[in-house]
Amino acid sequence: MGTTEMVLQKVHGALRLKNHLVRECFAEFLGVCMLILFGCGAVAQMVVSKTTRGEFLSVNLGFGLGATFGIYISGGISGGHLNPAVSFSLCLLGRFPWKKLPFYMFFQTLGGFVGAAIVYGVHHDGIHSVDNGTLSVTGPRATAFIFGTYPAPFLSLSNGFIDQLIGTGTLLLCIFAVVDTQNYGAPKILQPIFIGLSIVGIGMSMGSNSGYAINPARDFGPRLLTLAAGWGTEVFTTGGGWWWVPIVAPMVGAVLGALVYELLVELHHLHTEFEDEEDDRVEQKLKEMGSSPTSCHEGPACRRDKPGTEDQFVMSMAAADRAPSGLHVTPGPLTSRGWALNAIRGGPSETLGCFEAPMKNEVNVEQGERPMTPVRRMVNQATSRMKRLRKKLRIKNKLIRECLAEFFGVYLLILMGSASVAQVVLFFDRKGEYLSIAFGYACGVLFGIYASRGISGAHLNPAVTFSLCLLGRCPWKKLPFYTIAECLGSFTAAATTFCLYYGPAAARCDNGPAAVCCLPRTCSYAIFEFSYGNLTVCGPRATAGIFATYPVEYLSLRNGFLTEVLRPTVVQLPSPPPPQQPHQPGTMAAATLADAIEAPGALTPPLAPR
Structure with a gap:
């Protein structure tokens, strides 16, 4: 090895961070x-x-590509x-440790500040040429919206x-x-691309009201830069103190979006029923055996990595709890529960799964159970309650599950x-x-299929369902x-769109209220202001076409009927969904420890937002 390589190796060793967080x-x-x-x-x-050299479409693509490559950069390390x-x-949802949340939020916001x-x-020079060096927030020469988001003139x-609530909720729905x-699921290597596409789609459909921040770090960090x-x-202060909305609303919307997907789709997957049955059987066996804390030498070897790897043991224990028969995961150093699981399931002495390879800083764990702190006890109790609640809410009727998936996809x-x-x-x-x-x-269509394909077949169209019935x-x-x-x-989605653009405030432009503006094409309108308060179906100010289709003036009913008949013929009929088989003994679990969305309980999911 040359001198240069040795020096570089030493420098790399000195700069390498050993703290996982x-x-x-x-x-x-x-x-x-x-x-x-x-x-x-x-x-x-x-x-x-x-x-x-750019338009609204290029902005949407920019944020979508930024999210895609941002996930590729950080997904394998932080999720x-x-x-x-x-x-x-x-x-x-219990899929990420609370202790990491403040650190993640701070560094995400710092990344937004530095990026801005x-x-x-x-x-710099271009911005000052636009605003003549005044750096204004509002008006015809405003440039602050390059970095932060601000509401449209009509938006309350x-x-x-x-x-912001609906936009962020939609983002979480697409990610999940x-x-x-x-469900259907994208290959892991392609997930960042599809998540980036979801951001492009949200920007094209929900970006006009306020710039679709849907991310507190994306808005607050650049806003601090402008300050x-x-x-x-x-x-x-602009927009009636708008700055707090892109912070609070995305938080609420993300929780609602995640809960909606879990309640309508994820909670009712067939494999979870068999996992619950096996968990109940294991718990019963443990009670019969009178399992108590024992030292690590009674079961498989317990390993611990010194520099801040406590979460790895939590993940390992969660994996042991979720692993089906035949999958033997090394337990953490808390109790002998993992060893008891392997013993009940008839496992060999050696173990398989994550964290089985020796760690660099491997040490032996002292005998005895780790002391239970009040916080950990409270978290364990909350997790148990959440698990029982999920059992109660799970729908066992297959037809109802399929209908919920179709509703969600449409x-x-x-x-x-x-x-x-x-x-x-x-x-x-x-x-x-x-x-x-x-x-x-x-x-x-893309995300509707991903949301429902693995459950109902993703028809998303009564005509598709009818044709499949005719074909048997x-x-x-x-x-x-x-x-x-x-x-x-469809009705619920149309109602959501109406809520997004109903516009209770008066639209205004540089020349006054929208109703008397001499340059209407330079203004921003909501639905009511666009039609001057009259929700019309026909005419130059019609808005009903936002929600339903209507023929153009020259189209006859016969030609329109022929058009609607021919359009579905270019759509390939979906094949029947593959049957969902329950996990059998000796099979590997479909979820991985690194994917908190795919396997509730893990800690670093491959997610990304805008």
């Missing part, structure tokens, strides 16, 4: 920095070039949350809160659908599609065009139930 925080910092660099950089290029709302929702600082340095705080291997760079305290489809139409119509093609409508519906690929008795669930999902 610090490594995770740095990964989150770098991932969010990449997100802001791509996203806010795209906004800056659009503003500086006056839309000649790629990139969003305090995602970390917070996972903590509430880099964008400001790159586009209540409507803005709903906007993509990483859920018990420090000279935009002043107006960044916190909801995502119509929400992204109709909201993209609303964004194009109400903003006079400035926040989208016909291409963005097509892309919005395509994203809706779907039982006729399911047709009315599927149809009702799909129509109900």
